[in-house]
Amino acid sequence: MGDQHNAVAAGAPRTIIDKIWDARVIVVQEDECLLWVDRHYVHEGSHHAFAQLAKAGAPAARPDLTFGFADHYIPTRPASGVDGVRMVDLLAKNTAAQGIRNFGAGDARQGIAHVVAPELGLTLPGLVIVCGDSHTSTHGALGAFAFGIGASEVAHVLQTQTIWQSRPRRMLIEIGGVLPEGVTAKDLAIHLVARLGADFAVGHAIEYGGDAIRALSIEGRMTLCNMSIEMGSRLGIISPDERLFAWLAGRPGVPSGEDFSHAVESWRALATDPGAVFDHVVHVDAREVEPSVTWGVSPEHAAPLSGCAPDPSGIPDPLKSAAAREALAYMGLEPGTKLKDVAIDRVFIGSCTNGRIEDLRAAADILRGRRTRISGLVSPGSTRVRLQAEAEGLDRVFTEAGLEWAGSGCSLCVGMNGDLLNAGERCASTTNRNFRGRQGKGSRTHLVSPAVAAASAVTGRLTHPADLGAR
Amino acid sequence: MEPFRSLSAPACPLGLPNVDTDQLIPARFMQTPRDQGYGRFLLHDLRRDASGALDPAFPLNDERFAKGGALIAGSNFGCGSSREAAVYVLVDSGLRCVIAPRFGDIFASNAAKNGLLTAMVSDAELTALLADPDVREGRNVSVDLETQTIRTGKLSVAFDIRPDRKQRLLNGWSDVDMTLSHRAAIDDFVMRDRVQCPWAQTPALRA
Ligand code: SF4
Numbered sequence: 001m002g003d004q005h006n007a008v009a010a011g012a013p014r015t016i017i018d019k020i021w022d023a024r025v026i027v028v029q030e031d032e033c034l035l036w037v038d039r040h041y042v043h044e045g046s047h048h049a050f051a052q053l054a055k056a057g058a059p060a061a062r063p064d065l066t067f068g069f070a071d072h073y074i075p076t077r078p079a080s081g082v083d084g085v086r087m088v089d090l091l092a093k094n095t096a097a098q099g100i101r102n103f104g105a106g107d108a109r110q111g112i113a114h115v116v117a118p119e120l121g122l123t124l125p126g127l128v129i130v131c132g133d134s135h136t137s138t139h140g141a142l143g144a145f146a147f148g149i150g151a152s153e154v155a156h157v158l159q160t161q162t163i164w165q166s167r168p169r170r171m172l173i174e175i176g177g178v179l180p181e182g183v184t185a186k187d188l189a190i191h192l193v194a195r196l197g198a199d200f201a202v203g204h205a206i207e208y209g210g211d212a213i214r215a216l217s218i219e220g221r222m223t224l225c226n227m228s229i230e231m232g233s234r235l236g237i238i239s240p241d242e243r244l245f246a247w248l249a250g251r252p253g254v255p256s257g258e259d260f261s262h263a264v265e266s267w268r269a270l271a272t273d274p275g276a277v278f279d280h281v282v283h284v285d286a287r288e289v290e291p292s293v294t295w296g297v298s299p300e301h302a303a304p305l306s307g308c309a310p311d312p313s314g315i316p317d318p319l320k321s322a323a324a325r326e327a328l329a330y331m332g333l334e335p336g337t338k339l340k341d342v343a344i345d346r347v348f349i350g351s352c353t354n355g356r357i358e359d360l361r362a363a364a365d366i367l368r369g370r371r372t373r374i375s376g377l378v379s380p381g382s383t384r385v386r387l388q389a390e391a392e393g394l395d396r397v398f399t400e401a402g403l404e405w406a407g408s409g410c411s412l413c414v415g416m417n418g419d420l421l422n423a424g425e426r427c428a429s430t431t432n433r434n435f436r437g438r439q440g441k442g443s444r445t446h447l448v449s450p451a452v453a454a455a456s457a458v459t460g461r462l463t464h465p466a467d468l469g470a471r
Numbered sequence: 472m473e474p475f476r477s478l479s480a481p482a483c484p485l486g487l488p489n490v491d492t493d494q495l496i497p498a499r500f501m502q503t504p505r506d507q508g509y510g511r512f513l514l515h516d517l518r519r520d521a522s523g524a525l526d527p528a529f530p531l532n533d534e535r536f537a538k539g540g541a542l543i544a545g546s547n548f549g550c551g552s553s554r555e556a557a558v559y560v561l562v563d564s565g566l567r568c569v570i571a572p573r574f575g576d577i578f579a580s581n582a583a584k585n586g587l588l589t590a591m592v593s594d595a596e597l598t599a600l601l602a603d604p605d606v607r608e609g610r611n612v613s614v615d616l617e618t619q620t621i622r623t624g625k626l627s628v629a630f631d632i633r634p635d636r637k638q639r640l641l642n643g644w645s646d647v648d649m650t651l652s653h654r655a656a657i658d659d660f661v662m663r664d665r666v667q668c669p670w671a672q673t674p675a676l677r678a
Binding site for chain 1: 491555558574580633650671
């Protein structure tokens with residue numbers, strides 16, 4: 001992140017990043033500014049911050065702007081661990097003590113914060129949104145200035161409804177052209193991390209722009225903004241447009257009637273001005289993006305599904321080369337292995353990256369009338385997504401194909417609720433992190449899109465749907 | 472928070488790039504209340520072999536580095552999740568300083584709030600530090616925050632840190648006290664905003 005010298009001259013064209021910052025800043029100091037926090041989302045993992053709050057003997061400043069979500073630990077199937085229940089109860093107790101509304105177990109609005117808050121319309125354009133979770137960047141798809149924070153910051157926001165931040169540098173990633181048929185927002189996200197690197201955008205806020213972004217659905221935009229943190233950026237954002245306003249209209253937390261028209265007018269003005277200056281601009285041609293998959297233990301360890309695992313001796317940076325060698329050893333892959341030849345044991349479809357209705361529909365379209373060779377878990381991102389999917393009969397498509405249909409939560413994305421892989425098991429997963437042991441000690445994760453996860457379940461190898469035979 | 476000014480202690484040469492927060496503390500330990508201590512979870516799975524025994528070749532398992540001090544990591548240290556527990560494991564292990572070319576951004580800001588210095592050096596300086604005989608032999612390395620320098624018998628390396636993080640570490644400030652000194656400005660903002668941006672101040676979906 002930069003400093004106040006990074007501010008834009010008065011009257012000059014501004015980016016959406018600057019516009020929201022300027023509108024929500026309360027105190028300007030040289031190194032850091034005090035920002036108002038419009039929405040604060042907490043979850044079971046926020047227990048450290050609630051403990052700090054209790055220690056300080058302080059009440060929550062704005063419980064009406066704070067919302068609780070049972071997602072990380074909530075059991076999603078009968079076999080999930082029992083510890084999760086304790087953590088879900090602890091969240092319910094901590095939020096109740098502060099008068100914070102909590103969407104807990106059994107609530108029709110339960111689900112992953114980054115899925116539920118947008119679908120409820122709690123997340124709105126122009127708002128500053130924080131949560132003790134790095135994938136808070138997801139909400140930038142709705143034109144919000146949203147970023148993940150740590151427990152001390154969560155405690156600070158609870159006590160003051162504000163946060164100290166330094167103005168981020170601005171980065172524009174412009175995706176021109178049209179994504180090829182069968183290439184999804186997830187493929188684009190994986191492609192960008194692989195191409196630019198896992199630390200490329202540290203200290204920057206990313207705006208995604210260009211024709212390919214305009215053409216994405218709001219769900220697809222969320223998938224992309226979600227993975228901004230995988231490039232090191234705390235914040236990814238997309239300027240609001242008519243497609244977004246249509247998506248927002250009628251959601252419970254969105255103003256209605258005249259208030260809505262009034263709000264839309266102000267949201268429209270948030271879009272980055274023509275000629276606004278970024279500190280860093282990257283152009284990517286959407287036509288170059290292929291269905292993509294990770295082969296290692298960092299999201300930057302990725303390649304087109306049509307490609308191969310690399311040969312580490314060809315990587316010039318010695319530390320990166322050594323890391324790639326260790327990654328391949330951990331993943332149990334030989335250098336040069338064709339990725340389409342990699343046999344997998346399990347699939348996971350879900351998470352804040354790909355647990356939305358559009359994602360489940362894409363996976364179900366592949367699985368309808370087919371049987372899977374391997375087992376797997378499908379966990380909708382929210383209870384609302386689950387009910388919608390069940391109304392459309394998607395749950396039966398998954399179970400008839402041979403996958404398990406679970407409740408909503410983070411589930412096997414991080415395994416905190418006890419949904420875990422066994423050591424050595426290899427999973428094609430629609431999540432966002434392929435870190436060592438992320439899905440359980442010794443687990444091996446390949447990040448993929450929902451369509452690739454579904455096709456891979458059918459063959460038992462990493463597979464693109466286009467390569468499946470007739471049903 | 473305990474302020475950080477300087478340090479003279481061994482610096483463990485870890486050197487791995489992209490050490491993510493899931494490595495720093497695997498998720499399964501994160502239910503633990505803080506007062507029970509987090510040091511035992513530091514890089515829990517990475518420092519053990521398949522049988523669960525401590526791997527003697529892993530730098531942090533070398534007894535010369537067991538008492539803490541500094542850690543020389545690789546680029547993008549602390550990338551990944553926002554879990555502040557990734558800082559608790561280091562601090563509770565007696566580590567007060569991590570040296571790396573780049574840090575995960577949320578990790579670095581969490582570190583500054585817990586008295587842990589994140590010192591940024593260039594890739595070339597990292598390589599030099601990792602190869603330095605004093606470092607490798609576990610002799611004391613000195614780190615001074617005011618002057619932003621790391622010294623071994625042979626090397627003197629200037630490091631970078633964001634000014635706000637430096638101030639916070641030097642002063643050991645409590646952010647909440649600092650914020651509440653601006654209470655009047657905050658109240659003014661809210662009053663204005665209730666009119667200008669009612670959907671922000673009063674969510675249609677009330678608590
Ligand atoms: S689904 Fe995974 S990445 Fe998303 S909030 Fe949950 S644990 Fe984090």
